[in-house]
Amino acid sequence: MRSLTGPQAMTLTINGDARQVVVYPGETLLYTLRGDALGLTGAKPGCENGDCGACTVLIEQMPVKSCMVLTVEVEGSDITTVEGLQHAPIQQAFIDHGAFQCGYCTSGFLMVGHALSQQPDHDQGRLVEWLRSNICRCTSYQEITDAVRAVCSEIES
Amino acid sequence: MSVIGTSVTRKEAPNKVTGRARYTDDVNVPxxxxxxxxxxxxxxxxxxxxxxxxxxxxxxxxxxxxxxxxxxxxxxxxxxxxxxxxxxxxxxxxxxxxxxxxxxxxxxxxxxxxxxxxxxxxxVNSIQEALAANAPLIHERISEYQVATPPAYPKRASNLADEANVVKGDVDMVWEQSAIRVQVRVKLPQVDHAxxxxxxxxxxxxxxxxxxxxxxxxxxxxxxxxxxxxxxxxxxxxxxxxxxxxxxFGGxxxxxxxxxxxxxxxxxxxxxxxxxxxxxxxxxSSPVGMGLEADIGLAATKDGRLMAAKMRYFMDIGAYADSAPRIARAIAAQCTGPYKIEHLHADVYCVYTNHTYTTAFRGFGHMPMTFAIERAMDELARTLHIDPLELRERNALAPGDTTPTQARLTRSNLGDLPLAIDHMRTLIHWNGPTPRVVDDRHIRATGVAAFWKTSSSPPNAISGAIVTMNGDGSVNLSIGAVEFGAASKTTAAQILAEQLRIPLERVFIREEVNTHVDPEHWKTVASLSTYMVGRAVLDAANDLIRQLKDLAATVLRCSADDLDYGNEKLFVRDDPSIQLKFSDLALGYKYQEGDSIGGQLMGRGHFMIRHLNLLDQETGQGRPGPAWTVGVQAVEVEYDRMTHQYQILTAASVIDAGRVINPAAAVGQVMGGMNMGLGVASREVIHYDAQGQFLSNQFRTYRLMRVGEQPQEYRVEFVETPQVDSPFGARPLGEHGVLAIGAALANALSSAAEVPLNTLPLTPEAIWQARRRRLHYDTV
Missing domain, CATH: 3.90.1170.50 (Aldehyde oxidase/xanthine dehydrogenase, a/b hammerhead)
Incomplete structure (x- = not known):
């Protein structure tokens, strides 16, 4: 493993684009994404402790809490943020099912739901297991699970 | 056309599903x-x-x-x-x-x-320690403090920040004469808005x-x-x-x-x-929601008519008072729940402790207050062998009655709890509180609880609205209510669209509030935006319509009284072919010759709460809010007698919402409220250690509901008794899903576990302990 001290210039692949950034070795991906250079503020800090999931992004199509990842760890990985969702069915499903109120946790839940819908297996148990990673304080969770289930079953059929 | 009563998508929805919705920390000055x-x-x-x-x-x-x-x-x-x-x-x-x-x-x-x-x-680590003789004083200079917003009565050389009292009728005499009395002591910890x-x-x-x-x-x-x-x-x-x-959520x-x-x-x-x-x-470090300990005594006749109530509430307000004195008065003013009790005495104490200070929490004290009265109501029903829904219906306040603070109730300001209870019976196929055995371990039980709430706003709360017209006849709406998820902006836009008879898409509303340009709205709290902002918006819309008509009357050489409007046009009522478009007038009217009159049309509207007053120090007499929202909630649980774990099968609410402006949003508010209320009641608690250290400062120690833990099914229904002075008859709704659902859960579990459960949160361990104490008590 290469040893890192001080600011590092590197290239990240975010939403299909190669982006040049300068990051500190101790910098979380959440911090880098939200910083002035990238301005991808869709991922939200809610606890910066891996508990709430508001900062969830996809790394190689899998949901990851960006507050728990160092940016230097994901050089060369394919990163997708909520800004990278282009008319994904999950977005309209969240609107149709009233799956958000304040909207702060929404980006994170969207990323989990979107990633799950791309998985071959998304039965009820898996759906609950995946969505348990995130917290919503406004809705009843039924709206969110309904939205995700709708997208998953649509893809199946 | 009707925008009111239609499930419209909230205005900011597209931004919220694309990461484009901007919150305070998303935009920073470099x-x-x-x-x-x-x-x-x-x-x-x-x-x-x-x-x-x-x-x-x-x-x-x-x-x-x-x-x-x-x-x-x-x-x-x-x-x-x-x-x-x-x-x-x-x-x-x-x-x-x-x-x-x-x-x-x-x-x-x-x-x-x-x-x-x-x-x-x-x-000072608890209410008891704060009130003990020779308790250390948290605020040594309490008597020197300024009361910025009376009333509040800090008690010198004590840990009492304030006290609110309500006295009505002759409680001592009626108490003694009553056939049946029940006493319940409840204890709720501090919780966080999260x-x-x-x-x-x-x-x-x-x-x-x-x-x-x-x-x-x-x-x-x-x-x-x-x-x-x-x-x-x-x-x-x-x-x-x-x-x-x-x-x-008030935080x-x-x-x-x-x-x-x-x-x-x-x-x-x-x-x-x-x-x-x-x-x-x-x-x-930032304020949390208060803890509460309360002693509720109810006296009733043998056929279940409430006669008298004696109540004492001790709020764990933490280290600083913040809005606790207001919350104390809200509790005092609504202490009976939505029931008629003519003889009562209630004391509410704001107790300083060395806990994190507290502030408003969704429901402004009504959630813990409701828990207390609704546990007592269930104990009364059990004692009397009366169906708990029946008991609540029998005692429901009615038009002509007065509140604990002697405010007069009308059909408009009270709504219809008996009707809501009746709907609830059907909604949950009510069969009474008797638990149903599923198998040798599992038992199912349903608990019910009712609520009422008013706004407890200051008597001079104000709101405003400004509507400006764009050249194409569409409008921009400026209000002072912020958007935190309750769809207050969208609701205001719906009200404007309805009044101007234009599609919702033709109303533009900014997501943010700027005190420099937006007219003042008291605070976006107390579920009051629809009422207060809504009234201001109607006023502004009517002002704009007046201006449109006046200008059109000049151009069309008729009286403004001859004009009506619709489809973004003004037309002569008896000959609609004589007409002008809103867009012809929005930025002034230009005659064919080129000369013009008018200017940009802009409507202004305002609203001020009326007929409220501060509560009297001795008796509490006064009117604490413009109207009450009433409702009833129910929870069905499946309880495991061996492990004391339980599943919430159904959570249901029937609320008198007046006119429902946005049905989908309203159902969402209530469902989300129920989930929050159930989280608070079932697991949320702020722990302090013996030295007062705050132990629950992460989401892994302050546990919130997660997917899979919510009720398996939610049921929400509204009855619609109009609040006459509110836009289109709508009643406040934003907080109410949380109010009685925790009490309903406790009532269900108390039936299932056959032990009164009066302490939150209702963890399996708490149920086990309550049963153990009961067993011990029974055998001693």
Whole structure:
């Protein structure tokens, strides 16, 4: 493993684009994404402790809490943020099912739901297991699970 | 056309599903500096010395502030709180110092180097300890405090910040004469709002003296007023901007970080400074929701008619009063629940402790208050062998009755609880409270509970609206209510669209509030926006229509009275072919010859709460709010007799919502409210250790509901008894899903576990303990 001290210039692949950034070795991906250079503020800090999931992004199509990842760890990985969702069915499903109120946790839940819908297996148990990673304080969770289930079953059929 | 009663998509929805919705911390002035607070590591201690030297020497640090630099006391009602602890600390997590640096990392590093030398004092760790004889005083100078917003009666040489009383009828006589009496003692811990967006505030003082505040506050105009007051500024100098808010629940209605941000900016020559709570600070340092202990006594006839009530409530308000005196009065004024009790005595005490200070929490005291009365109602039903829904229906307040504070009730201001109860019977196929055995381990039981709530707003609360027209006849709506998820902006736009008879898409409304341009709205609290802002919007719409008609009358050479409007046109009523489009008039009318009259049309509207008063000190007499929302809730559980674990099968609400303006949004508010209320009742608790240290300062120690733990099914229904003075008859709805659902859960579990469960949260362990105590008690 290469040893890192001080600011590092590197290239990240975010939403299909190669982006040049300068990051500190101790910098979380959440911090880098939200910083002035990238301005991808869709991922939200809610606890910066891996508990709430508001900062969830996809790394190689899998949901990851960006507050728990160092940016230097994901050089060369394919990163997708909520800004990278282009008319994904999950977005309209969240609107149709009233799956958000304040909207702060929404980006994170969207990323989990979107990633799950791309998985071959998304039965009820898996759906609950995946969505348990995130917290919503406004809705009843039924709206969110309904939205995700709708997208998953649509893809199946 | 009707926009009212239609499930429209909230205006900001597309932004919220694309990451484009902007919250306070998403947009920052480049070069903004950072302030970080140093939290107290003691719950109650004298500050002997603060050494800031090493912190000052950290590269990038621009200023370090301590309580000695800030000689003011703040507080919504009682001015008892120094922005930075001065001379002593009163709760674990209280800000002791503030470091301002170029960047957050340097500020945090420096904050860690500040050494505070404490002399620990005896910690007041509970209501009992606070009220004990010779209890250490948390506020030694309580009698010197200014009451900024009366009424509040701090008691000298005590830990009582305030006391509110309600007296009605002749309680002592009727109590003695009554056939049946029940006593219930409930105990609820402090809980946290846990909005997903932590609190954040930014301040910048411009060279011309203007102060720019950005924060996720529910009360931008209160921030403006209080900063002006505390720092001797003109209100007009202070501009508060609030974009979308990531959940609030009352926790963002108090002025807290804004003061620190202003102080930080002032200390560095007005540079833009941000202070953003970590989750840990948001839980432990910023205010939480109160704890409550209450003794409820109910006296009734043998056929279940309530005769008298004796009630005592002790609020664990934590170290500072904040809005506790107002909450105490809300509890006092609604203490009977939605029931007719003609003889009562209720005392509500605001008790200082060395816990984190508290503020409004969704329901403004009505949730814990409802838990207390509704547990007592169920005990009464059990004692009398009366169906609990029947008991509630029999005692429901009716038009012509008066409230505990002797406010007169009408069909309009009360709604119809019996009708809601009747709907609930059908909605949950009510068969009574008797548990149903599933198998040798599992048992199912349903609990019910009812609520009422009013706004407890000040008697002079105001709201406003400004509508300007665009050249194409569409309109822009400016209001002072913030958007934290309750769809208050969309609701206001719906009301405007309906009144102007235009499609909702033709109403443009900004997501943010700016106190400099948007007319004042008291605070976005108390579920009042639909009523207050709505009335202002109607007033503005009518003003605009008047202007449209006046201008059209001139052009069409007729009387304004001859004109009607629709489809973005004004037309002569008896010959609609004589018409003008809104767009012909919006920016003034241009005659064929080119000369023009008018100018941009803009409607203005305002609203002020009427007929409210402050409650009398002795009797509580007075009118605490414009109207009440009533409802009934039910929970069905499946309880495991062996492990005391339980599943929530169904959660149901029937609420008298007046006219429902946006059905889908209304159902969502109520479902979300039920989930929150069930989380609070089933698992949420702030723990303090023996030294008063706040132990629940992360989401792994302060446990919230997660997917899979929510009820398997939600059922929501509305009955619609119009509130005549509210836009289209709509009643407040935003908070109400939480109010009685926890009581319904406790009632269900008390039936299932065959033991009164009066302490929250209702964890399996708590149920086990209650059963064990009961067993012990029965055998001794």
């Amino acid at each position: 070069g903004t500096w950072h302030a970080v607070m140093v939290p107290s590591q003691q719950a109650h201690a004298r500050i002997m010395a603060i050494n800031t030297e090493s912190a000052q020497n950290v590269a990038g640090v621009k200023a370090v502030l301590t309580g000695c630099d800030v000689a003011i006391l703040t507080g919504d009602v009682i001015e008892d709180r120094p922005p930075l602890a001065h001379e002593k600390v009163r709760y674990w997590g209280e800000p002791v110092a503030l470091v301002v640096a170029h960047d957050e990392a340097s500020a945090r590093r420096a904050a860690g180097l500040i050494e505070v030398r404490y002399q620990p004092l005896k910690v 909005a997903m967006e932590p609190r954040v505030a930014k301040a910048e003082i411009l060279a011309d003296g203007r102060v720019l505040i950005h924060s996720n506050t529910q009360a931008p105009y209160e921030v403006q007023k209080l900063l002006a007051k505390y720092f001797h500024l003109d209100p007009g100098q202070i501009i508060v901007q609030v974009p979308l808010i990531g959940g609030a 963002k209605a108090t002025v807290h970080l804004e003061i620190l941000a202003y102080l930080a900016s002032k200390a560095v020559g007005g540079h833009a400074v941000k202070i953003a709570n970590t989750r840990e600070a948001d839980l432990a």
